[in-house]
Amino acid sequence: MHALVTGANGFVGRAVCAQALGYGITVRGAVRSECVLPAGVERQVLQGLSGQCDWRAALAGIVVVVHTAARVHVMADTATDPLQKFRRVNVQGTLNLARQAALAGVRRFVFISSVKVNGETTALGCAFKADDVPAPLDAYGISKMEAEQGLREIASRTGMEVVIIRPPLVYGSGVKANFAAMMRWLRRGVPLPLGAIHNQRSLVALDNLVDLIVTCLTHPAAANQTFLVSDGEDVSTTELLRRMGQALDSRARLIPVPASVLKAAAALLGKRDMAQRLCGSLQVDIQKTRQLLGWTPPLTLDQGLKKAAEGFRP
Template sequence: MVLVSGANGFVGKALCAELFRRGQDVRAAVRSATGQSENIETVPIGAIDGETDWTEALLGIKAVIHLAARVHVMKDNVTDSLDAFRRANVDSTLNFARQAADAGVQRFIFISSIKVNGEATPLGRPYTAEDRPAPIDPYGISKLEAEDALRQLAEQTGMEVVIIRPPLVYGPGVKANFHSMMHWLEKGVPLPLGAIHNKRSLVALDNLVDLIVTCIAHPAAANQTFLTGDGEDLSTTELMQRMGNALGKPARLFPMPIWLLKAGAMLLGKRDMAQRLCNSLQVDISKARDLLGWQPPVSVDEALKKTALDFLLHNPHGCSECSRGKS
């Protein structure tokens, strides 16, 4: 049986559904027993922190997939942000993993982040799993520290650890900036993103879930770190154009010099967003291909179409939250 933490989240729901579809016995560990499929065995855990008791959830479990985390916070009101991330992403992960090892769990799969590698790459020089980590923000630092703690625990206990670092994940139900992008495209708003020649790796939800499922039992995955993506990198301009096509609303883009775009973003307090729109961030997924024989099963255009259909289904008249700038 497989135990999934964070099972009510964006990735967790899709993962549990896919495991069930493939006939895998799966147990969902959630903070509260709401929003999960009735076909999935659910164990309410309450708050997930360094003191959480996982005893009941771990009964009979052979593999754990740890998704629950404190994710990147755009406007963090916590006084000591790094300390908050460490408590949520390091202390809670190590507490969970220690109990898993004591319970006889054979494999612990940790969903980390490409932010462990860093924030940007030179064009055409993607990150690899063997690169020296260079996290910048508290979220990336906490994920790296959790990875290091898990590797030490694996050496001490013999429990196999698998680490997966995804870039931005998109798919049906995606929120935040990707959702906002679809909103503006669907509304036909002209955007100054028509001449950005960067390259960024993304990963479709279906592709990430497929790699996670592959890592549950594949012998070559033991104690390895994998980067994942769709296998096709897009510029911001290309992403906008292809997302617009998926929405049935061709993107209305006009060119603006990168320096002017970044300067305007800084004046508006959107420096980080401008960096993501303009800089490159590429990942090399060849390790997963070579070691696991894994290929992303869904193409970028297929995934964008699926994402767009879900968006249009749930936002038939536009998104009121986006209009108020709250997405």
């Protein structure tokens, strides 16, 4: 089988390429610049992900597309119209690729979306489900929802199968942004005022997400379905930091500051979003994924954290 992976040099795309090769799949990686890809991946350089991009050469002979490339969520976005920028890449670029894929005879299109399509928070113990009515709140989530809607329309019109996967926070070897920052703080022994947070959050190890993506390349029951994915174990921010510390062989120094105090302080500093991510709950229910695909996360949360720690460079 021949697969095209977009964003092949990215955090998720590179791992998808490597695992697909291990299953004997021929992989072509679409990237925006010359770069090193896993050995055995054919590189296809394209000029950006837009509604005008010509994908014909990249799609020649391809049976399945894994679309990981996107304009990702940006903290403190300075764009005058963030939604327009997200739509240009995540909606117009995605649907342009999907239309050309259908014309090229691609049988299945696997789209890596986001749990932000479901929403930003859940009540404690009330997890999002894959078939809930979407309720995105930010520009990134809205753009992913609109891309999903367009893909379903293309699928119904052309017969190309579409699979949508909505991950929560993805972590693993090479992770960046806030997760990497927390690992640096823990390794340095920085005291953190997060010892009394009683929320619940779902995460997904990179290996678990990639395993589901590769499963969805060929599984008959995946066709035209939407899936949520996680490690299958939800944790509070406090418990996550403790277990991250164990994975790093560094005891987490956590000060038990009440969540209400943290939220009030964050509001004064204009950091409400950060407080919400640290103190709020966001849980996903992966029962549909388990039952329909017979899928189980290969790694436990602790195993995923250990792999992330092994790849961490302070």
